[in-house]
Amino acid sequence: MTKVLVLVEHDNASVKDATLAAVTAAGQLGEVTALVAGANCDGAAQAAAQIAGVAKVLKADDASLDNALAENVAPLVAGLMADYDAFVAPATTTGKNVAPRVAALLDVMQISDILSVEGPRTFTRPIYAGNAIATVESSDAKLVITVRGTAFAKAATSGGNASVETVSATADSGLSSFVSAEIAKSERPELTSAKIIVSGGRALKDAATFEQIITPLADKLGAGIGASRAAVDAGYVPNDYQVGQTGKIVAPEVYIAVGISGAIQHLAGMKDSKTIIAINKDEDAPIFQVADIGLVGDLFTLVPELTGKL
C-alpha cells in the first residue's frame, strides 16, 4: 500500500481548508498520514485526526516549527519520508514554500499544482497560466506533489478517528526567524473557499472607489472580495486579494468580475468558477468570452443599482 504524508496547513488551533483538498488527492494515491508541524499545535492535530480519510496524524510540536519556516519544516519532512512513498502539500503559499525544499532534499522533481491523479505516478497539471494541461509521469523513487485546492473535493472535517502520534522536530536550523505578520482580519469568507466572489479591476479608479462600489455588493451577497493584478498593483486593495496565475486560484459558484478586462493571467485564476458574471463598459473585453452572463455598461451606475435591487 502506498503511504502518503500530507502537510497540514493550520494555525496551531485549527486546520485550514486547503488541507482538505490535499487529503482527497492523497487518498487517491494511498493511505494518508497527516503531518501537523507547529508550536502548541495540539488543537490542529486533534482537528486533523477528525478529517475523513486520515489514517494517522503525526504531531511535531516545537517552538522552531511555529509559522511553518521552511528551513525547519523541510528537514523534518525529509526525515519522515524514509517511511513514506509520497509527500503531498496544498498549493498554498505555505505548501509552495516548503514542498520544493523537501523535494530537493530528497533529490526528487516535484509535481506542482496537480489537477488530477491519473495513475500511481501520473498526474495532470496546468502550464502556461492554465492555457495548456500537461499529463506527466514521474520516474522518481518518491513523489513530492502540491495540490490545486479547487481541483479536488474537500475531505469532510469529521468522521475520521485517527490516532495522534508525536514525532520530534529536527534541531532549529538557526538560518531563519519569524519577525512579524500582517494578516488582514475579516469577517468575509476566504477567497479560496468563498461560494460567491465579487472582484474588481483597474476601472475602479482608486481605493476609496473600490471600497464604495465593490464592498456593498459583496456585503449584500455574503461574498469574498477579489481583484485583478492591475487593481492590486495600483494599491486599491492588498496583495492577498489578487486572483490570477500567480495570485489565488479560485473556483466559486459565482464569480462577478467588475471592471476587469480579462487578461489571460487573470482568467487563469478564475475560469473554473461555476458561473462567471462580467460587468464592463467595453463590450469587446476578453472577459465576455468566458462570462456566462455579461452586462455592458458603466459600472459606476450599474453596480450600485444592482446592489440596491438585490
Added chain:
Amino acid sequence: MQALVCVKRVIDYNVKPRVKADGTGVDLANVKMSMNPFDEIAVEEAIRLKEKGVVTEIVAVSVGVAKSQETLRTALAMGADRAILVQVDDGVEVEPLAVAKIIKGIADEEAPGLIITGKQAIDDDSNQVGQMVAALLGRPQGTFANEVSVEGDAVVVKREIDGGLQTVKLALPAVVTTDLRLNEPRYASLPNIMKAKSKPLANKTPADYGVDIAPRLRTLKVTEPPVRSAGIKVPDVDALVAKLKELGVA
C-alpha cells in the same frame, strides 16, 4: 557582496500560448520570447541593492538554449555586470531540480551573498527553483518577496502569503524569490543596450557542474484546457437580478 540573479527565457507575457496539434507541447515556433517577468523583478532588485551600495557585483545566470543569451544581454543592459549561460541543445528543457543543481554549482564557485530569482516562470508555472537552490546549499529562503532589505549579515524579507504579509529574517547567504510588487523593473536605455554587448558572458554546459539534466518527469501529452464558451449578455440590471435569482444567490 555579490548577487547572483537567475533568469529564464520564456514565452512573452502578452502572447497567448497555443497547444501543438500533436499534443506534444506548446508551439513556440515564431513566438515572441522575453525574460520571465518575475526574473526581471529579480534583476531590478539586485540593481537597486547595488545602487544602495549593498551589492558590489551582479552576475546573471541562465540555463537554457543558445538564444537565452539574448535574455542575459537584457539583464546586462539593465545593469548586471557579467553573465553565465549554461547552454543546452535546442529543444531541450531542463527541469527545476536540474536547474537548481546547476545554480548550486555556480554558487559554489561564485560564493554570492544573495541569490535572487523569480518565484515562478510563466511557462511551466512550477515555482520550485529558488526553494530547491536554498535546500541544496543548506541556506535560508525568502520566497514571494514583497520587500527586501539587507541589515548587516542578514536579509529581512517581507513575503506575500495567502492571508497577507509575513516578515522573516534570514542569515546571509540567502535565496530570495520575487513576487510582483517587489519593484517595477526599469527599461534598458539604448546606450546601456550597446554597452551590454561588450560585457563578459561565459559559456558553460551542465556537465561543467557535473549535473545530469535527464528529466525525471515524462510529459505524456499536452492538451487544451476545457474551453469555456461565451454565454449571454443581459440588457439591464433587472435582467441580471433575475438571472442571479435563478442561480439562487439573490
